[in-house]
Amino acid sequence: MEKLRIGNYETLYDLWKRLREEYGEEEALKVVNNISKELIVKEAKKDKYVFEKVLIKELLKDSRRERYIKEKLLWTIRFLRDVINLSAEPSVELNYRNCFLWRDLMRLRKQRLKERFLREILETHKTVHVFAKKFYESLKEENYISAYFYYQNCVKNSYALISLLSAVRLKEVSEELKKDPLTGLLNRRFLIPIFEDVLELSMYTELPFSVAIIDLDDFKKINDTYGHLVGDCVLKNVAKIIRKNLRKSDYIFRYGGEEFLVLLPSTGLEDAVNILEKLRRAVERTEIECEGHKINVTVSIGVCSDIYTGDKSPEDYINCADQKLYEAKKEGKNRVIF
Known part of the structure; x- marks a missing residue:
């Protein structure tokens, strides 16, 4: 033969x-x-x-x-x-x-x-x-x-x-890092050092990681309707829902006014989407009580995954997730796009 x-x-x-x-x-x-x-x-x-x-x-x-x-x-x-x-x-x-x-x-x-x-x-x-x-x-x-x-x-x-x-x-x-005072989540200024560690981990273990940006839909309308105290209360409660529905090994940052960034080490796209879809549904189902008001909110989520090979920066991956978030908003909000 x-x-x-x-x-x-x-x-x-x-x-x-x-x-x-x-x-x-x-x-x-x-x-x-x-x-x-x-x-x-x-x-x-x-x-x-x-x-x-x-x-x-x-x-x-x-x-x-x-x-x-x-x-x-x-x-x-x-x-x-x-x-x-x-x-x-x-x-x-x-x-x-x-x-x-x-x-x-x-x-x-x-x-x-x-x-x-x-x-x-x-x-x-x-x-x-x-x-x-x-x-x-x-x-x-x-x-x-x-x-x-x-x-x-x-x-x-x-x-x-x-x-x-x-x-x-x-x-x-x-x-041990200083947390965001409103939500108790990780502060944005520590994002890049932690992100670099996650990339390094992916490169050496040859396992994928995922990054997602979560944005509250129509948050300006909540502030305009109920005031900023209620808006802060909504942010705190959404942060709690995010923490509850993510894993102990994931990193959650207060990224912007009503934006959160999540790093999921050793997590491929399929698993990340399943986790984030569960989170999206949890936010949608939760009635948030703030200052006597009962408010329902939704979130849009953009997610990207990769196995790091040394040719991209944290900013490249953040921009990717941000673009997917933009697509989620454009397609009607309250969804996960990848």
Whole structure:
């Protein structure tokens, strides 16, 4: 059989189907198994390079959160060395309960880390170890098709775990920053430094992020009708609704008079739109009581997503979200445009 090059087919499954028709199932599985073996080594080399870049940067920092990230990076790099060498004898701890990260985070349940956020980190950490264990088992059996599947899922969840741990660190930093006095949200002057951290996180983990601008519809009419005290009250209540409907890892800024800007680390477009659509409906359904008045408001939202590669600035992404917001206003308000 002519040697097949990696990347000739869209998926390994497509390749297997074609070969099965031409050469039979046994020969098809043999070829796909060998190609899976090549893919494992090839992708592990690329992933190891990315994780080592992140580790070099993290070694320059020194705090508890950075220690978590460093430990998990070192674990992942050791795992990737085994993968590249196709070593079925693990050089990493496979029992997630014996891992440093698990033990230390379990001690934080009653401390500063929010319970919901902690559960997400612990579950992702467990998933990484489960897939790693299955990878080594498949390697021992020389079942490279399964090993490739488990490898991909282990690395995917490792990226997600690093992203979650970094989000905790950024979140704790943001809590120390001065908040907007009216809404209690993050002050706009801290937007760019935090945005740059989110971009850096996206570049090193190769995970997407999203940015959204939220604008109250017809806010001038509220001020003109009820006065600025009521307008301030409406802004405070909308800020509460936004906080309630976004996640602990998201950043919410008072961006302008009646505008809010939201950064969603490690969040692709589909997930961001779902989150923001839920928020839009929550605002629409809420009757806000201010100074004896019951007021219903709506918001328009523009959102953009990307995986950062170093070629754009925070302002580029903000302008993108602002343009989508403009389209939302133009199309009739009270909607999410992306």
